[in-house]
Amino acid sequence: MNNLIDRLREMQRRGIGFLGTPKLSELTDKSEAHYERARCTGEGGPVFTKIGRSVKYSLDDIIEWLEKMPRFTSTSESVEDAKSKRPVPVKEEVSV
DSSP: OHHHHHHHHHHHHTTOOEEEHHHHHHHHTOOHHHHHHHHHHSOSSOOOEEETTEEEEEHHHHHHHHHHSOOOSSHHHHHHHHHHHSOOOOOOOOOO
16 A cells, blocks of 8 residues: 555656546556446545546545555454444435
8 A cells, every 4th residue: 555655646746636537446456437436425435526527536635545544454354344444424314
C-alpha cells in the first residue's frame, strides 16, 4: 500500500491532480465497475468530482482514502474484523 501511495505522491509532484476511473482502476487493481458501483452506493471508493460528464478523483482524496483503509496482520484477522474496522454509512429514515 505504501508503494501505491508513494506512486500517487510522485504523480502529484509531476503536477497531476486528478485521475479518471480507468487509471484509478489500473493503479488499485480493482475493476472500473467496482468504482462505478461505489459511486452509486457511496461505499468502497474515494470521494469523486464530476466535471461535466467526466468523473475525476483527486489524488489528495485517493491518498486519504487509502490511508484510512483498515490494515491487518493476517488473512484470518481480515475476515473476522473487517466489518468492525470498516466505517459504516449512516442512513437517514424518511417519515411520510
